Amino acid sequence: MNVLQKINYEPAKVKAGYTDRILNIDLDNIDINITKLPSDFKDKYIGGRGYAIKLIWDGTTADTRHDSPENILVMAGGPLGNEPGFPGTGEFIVGAISPLTDTFIDSNVGGHFAPLLKLAGFDALSVSGISRKDVVILVDGDAKTISIAEAPEYDKEIGEGSILFGAELLKDVCAGKYNDSYAAVTAGNGACNSRFGIVNSLYYDRRRNRIRSKQAGRGGTGTVMRQKGLRAVIAVSSLPKANGNNAVNPKEVRKAGSALRKVLRQCDPEQLHLAAWGTTVLSEYMDKFHIFPINNYQYGQSPESSKLFSEIFLDRYFSKKVPDGCYFGCNLACAKGAEDVILTRGPQAGQKVSVDGPEYETVGAVSCMGIFDPHYVMEYNWYCDEYGLDSISTGVTVSFFMECVQRGFLSKDDIGYNLEFGNIDTADRLIHEIAVGEGFGKIAGQGVARGKKWVAEKYLSKNNVPVKDVTVELNKFGMEAKGLEFSMYITKESLAQQGGYAFALKGPQHDEAWLIFIDQVHKELPTFALKANALKWFPLIRTWFNAAGLCKLPWIDVRHPDAAKTKNPAKNSPTLDYYVQYLNATVGSKKSLQDIIDDSERLYILQKLINLRQGKGTRSSDRIPLRAMGPVYFNEFQARAEYYQNWLNEQCEEKIPEDPKEQHKLLMEKRMQAFEHLCDAVYKEKGFSSQGIPMPETVERCGLMDDKARKLLDEFNMFDN
Numbered sequence: 001m002n003v004l005q006k007i008n009y010e011p012a013k014v015k016a017g018y019t020d021r022i023l024n025i026d027l028d029n030i031d032i033n034i035t036k037l038p039s040d041f042k043d044k045y046i047g048g049r050g051y052a053i054k055l056i057w058d059g060t061t062a063d064t065r066h067d068s069p070e071n072i073l074v075m076a077g078g079p080l081g082n083e084p085g086f087p088g089t090g091e092f093i094v095g096a097i098s099p100l101t102d103t104f105i106d107s108n109v110g111g112h113f114a115p116l117l118k119l120a121g122f123d124a125l126s127v128s129g130i131s132r133k134d135v136v137i138l139v140d141g142d143a144k145t146i147s148i149a150e151a152p153e154y155d156k157e158i159g160e161g162s163i164l165f166g167a168e169l170l171k172d173v174c175a176g177k178y179n180d181s182y183a184a185v186t187a188g189n190g191a192c193n194s195r196f197g198i199v200n201s202l203y204y205d206r207r208r209n210r211i212r213s214k215q216a217g218r219g220g221t222g223t224v225m226r227q228k229g230l231r232a233v234i235a236v237s238s239l240p241k242a243n244g245n246n247a248v249n250p251k252e253v254r255k256a257g258s259a260l261r262k263v264l265r266q267c268d269p270e271q272l273h274l275a276a277w278g279t280t281v282l283s284e285y286m287d288k289f290h291i292f293p294i295n296n297y298q299y300g301q302s303p304e305s306s307k308l309f310s311e312i313f314l315d316r317y318f319s320k321k322v323p324d325g326c327y328f329g330c331n332l333a334c335a336k337g338a339e340d341v342i343l344t345r346g347p348q349a350g351q352k353v354s355v356d357g358p359e360y361e362t363v364g365a366v367s368c369m370g371i372f373d374p375h376y377v378m379e380y381n382w383y384c385d386e387y388g389l390d391s392i393s394t395g396v397t398v399s400f401f402m403e404c405v406q407r408g409f410l411s412k413d414d415i416g417y418n419l420e421f422g423n424i425d426t427a428d429r430l431i432h433e434i435a436v437g438e439g440f441g442k443i444a445g446q447g448v449a450r451g452k453k454w455v456a457e458k459y460l461s462k463n464n465v466p467v468k469d470v471t472v473e474l475n476k477f478g479m480e481a482k483g484l485e486f487s488m489y490i491t492k493e494s495l496a497q498q499g500g501y502a503f504a505l506k507g508p509q510h511d512e513a514w515l516i517f518i519d520q521v522h523k524e525l526p527t528f529a530l531k532a533n534a535l536k537w538f539p540l541i542r543t544w545f546n547a548a549g550l551c552k553l554p555w556i557d558v559r560h561p562d563a564a565k566t567k568n569p570a571k572n573s574p575t576l577d578y579y580v581q582y583l584n585a586t587v588g589s590k591k592s593l594q595d596i597i598d599d600s601e602r603l604y605i606l607q608k609l610i611n612l613r614q615g616k617g618t619r620s621s622d623r624i625p626l627r628a629m630g631p632v633y634f635n636e637f638q639a640r641a642e643y644y645q646n647w648l649n650e651q652c653e654e655k656i657p658e659d660p661k662e663q664h665k666l667l668m669e670k671r672m673q674a675f676e677h678l679c680d681a682v683y684k685e686k687g688f689s690s691q692g693i694p695m696p697e698t699v700e701r702c703g704l705m706d707d708k709a710r711k712l713l714d715e716f717n718m719f720d721n
Helices: 041-045 048-059 113-119 163-173 221-227 250-270 274-288 310-316 360-368 374-387 391-406 424-436 448-462 467-477 495-503 516-521 528-548 573-587 593-613 634-639 641-651 660-686 696-701 707-715
Strands: 003-008 021-026 031-036 073-076 092-097 104-109 124-128 135-140 145-150 182-186 199-205 210-216 230-236 337-342 352-356
Touching: 003 031, 041 048, 041 593, 048 073, 048 092, 048 104, 048 124, 048 528, 048 593, 073 113, 073 221, 092 113, 092 221, 104 199, 104 221, 104 593, 113 182, 113 199, 113 230, 124 135, 163 182, 163 199, 163 210, 163 230, 163 374, 199 221, 210 352, 221 230, 250 274, 250 573, 274 310, 274 360, 310 374, 337 374, 352 374, 360 374, 360 391, 374 391, 374 424, 391 424, 391 448, 391 467, 448 467, 495 516, 495 528, 495 660, 516 528, 528 573, 528 593, 528 660, 573 593, 593 696, 593 707, 634 641, 634 660, 641 660, 696 707
Parallel strands: 021 124, 135 230
Antiparallel strands: 003 145, 021 031, 073 092, 073 124, 092 104, 104 210, 135 145, 182 199, 182 230, 199 210, 337 352
């Protein structure tokens, strides 16, 4: 590689979980700079998502867009990342101003990259500017050098991908032999041609003896990465990972980790079986409770769904012998993978590949297109990862256009071929077109929000109908909010998850408030008050996990046996006690769970301020499609008529109409009223105005009322005159 810039440095040692250093790369000037953080920075912003929010709040403006040079791409771990003695500590955040939402987005991802970056001396990497050439950044803690080099050119098959490119690059820098002291993040050419490009986190798996990948999938962070001319970042350190955080009290760290591993070992086989089946186990649960997305979320269940249940993937694809943790020491080991999968479609047809996944969300993306072929799930998974496309946004976008055809808003002539639910051939064709930016893929690669505008203009050019009527119809089933496509859960029957999607600051992504399971499966949020409270509390604890550098699954997906004895079992507080113990033992604090929630609220409110600045922070931005609230079309109502009729009988004091179509109309009216009522209640819980804007006292209480915040709130008339 042709080195454009290189510096020598002395890696800062990790102390109590932190290095207190940020690596800044300016690609406009090919410049490398190291920032030493003030002592109170970590106390206020924790790490991970918190560092990303703060850096982007300070470094961007209301005019910043995803392709602006001043947009900042942040990769940040947390103080509790990199501890093999505690499960789930390989997580980090990739954050930026999003190509889809035009506001802050962050995506949580696992692997070895953040732990190695920390051992190489940095809590976070911040990249600004745009390089004129594709470049690679190498942070080598062993050699004590940081380099920016021109990205190497490989043959076309490898060079356009994400994982193949990254694997070849790692082989080169490892002198031909893979090593788990090296890890990389990469983005493929599909990220150059769509707004929902992903960042792949690549690491060497000793057991499988190959490079594996995890994905920062949501919001287009890979698109930002490639827009900046950044092809890959490599982190290198051979320092020991055991007690790599140099915890204040390593004995207590081991004690907390041992207790959590015991719960996972005993309870997971009795509950979700994540260690055996991975997150594909959710498909069967979701289908049973009418939550599995079918035909663009029209239905939540199908007679064909069993073709995509977990035992199919376990029997046909997953290894029953290889434990699959995405970082050392995690005995939940839910990062499933498959070897020797033969591709039958696309430009690589006939090739034998390794597949990392699928996760539940990818399975749901395929069923959302009305497809129930498990082998196609594997192929779709591989191509999305290799191209660098978000499997969620891709599936939801394709599904949206399929429904546009179904409802007569698009024709075969508009697309170039017959795009319809269940048609693997045309769905597959469109995915490859998105990746290369050709044909109808140039339209679909823009996502649902921009796709709705394109369809409306196309339809209006051929039909003499009011613009408003077309837009209203498309908004009913265009499954996005704030510009981000919905993740893979039907919310028609879960008011709590409707709020989880609506109030999620980044857009409708489950990692901010995954309430569907506790609401609709466990039935643990039976009252309106419990739902409203959960919609404040759960996003805050989840924000903390993303700041601390932790995977949430050991907490939320494996219930501690003592949780049932607590006031609110859904919070799984006995397990959270282990996390509090782990935090205090690592950083030397004496925090309670409430202290953690308070710290997290500061980050949450700062992210909300970014949304306000970017025009996505008021009640109007919390609107969700009518399909997310209920069966927006009569065919959906008919599919669950008995359930909806019973719901009306329970909820309505007035007489229920006998005509099913009138019942459907009344049902939707009641669902919309319930959603507006939920907005009022949740805003009050959060300390917001009725328009969803933080009250000055809320911002003040979080210690965020500086001149910028005051000026912003003043623009919304939030101060009494």
